[in-house]
Amino acid sequence: MPNIEKYRPEKIRVINWLATPKKDRKTQEELAEEIGVTSKTIWEWKKDNDLMDAVLQRKKELVKSEDLVQIIDAVVEKAKKGNIKQVEFLFEWLGEIESSKSGQTNIQVNVSSSIPRSEDEIIEIGED
Numbered sequence: 054m055p056n057i058e059k060y061r062p063e064k065i066r067v068i069n070w071l072a073t074p075k076k077d078r079k080t081q082e083e084l085a086e087e088i089g090v091t092s093k094t095i096w097e098w099k100k101d102n103d104l105m106d107a108v109l110q111r112k113k114e115l116v117k118s119e120d121l122v123q124i125i126d127a128v129v130e131k132a133k134k135g136n137i138k139q140v141e142f143l144f145e146w147l148g149e150i151e152s153s154k155s156g157q158t159n160i161q162v163n164v165s166s167s168i169p170r171s172e173d174e175i176i177e178i179g180e181d
Contacts, residue, residue, distance in 0.1 A: 056107075057110070057111065060104070063088045064098060066087075066088050067084065067095055067104075068107050071108040072108050072111035072112045072115055073115075081095050081096070128142060128146075
């Protein structure tokens, strides 16, 4: 896990800026002027894999639990409507299936689970 504190204050500002949704942040040029670097410098910093790992870590930290609930609800709703990709994602996320590198899906059925097991069951739930 990247340690954000190892960066200079200017880079920490860039990490936080990149972790913020675009609609809620300043332009790159505005940030560059504010922290005393050029826009090209920020562009170069964005090529640094370690810095981008720190951005990803920061993004994860910024996700609020209520956002996660809304995201999960949206995935479940799409799965209920028969969106197979969302069904696979939901089952994988819940640990019900495993996707292999070959693209095959292995379903691990937990008999005590109330999770629907077929596309028809998903669609039926969506129609309730």
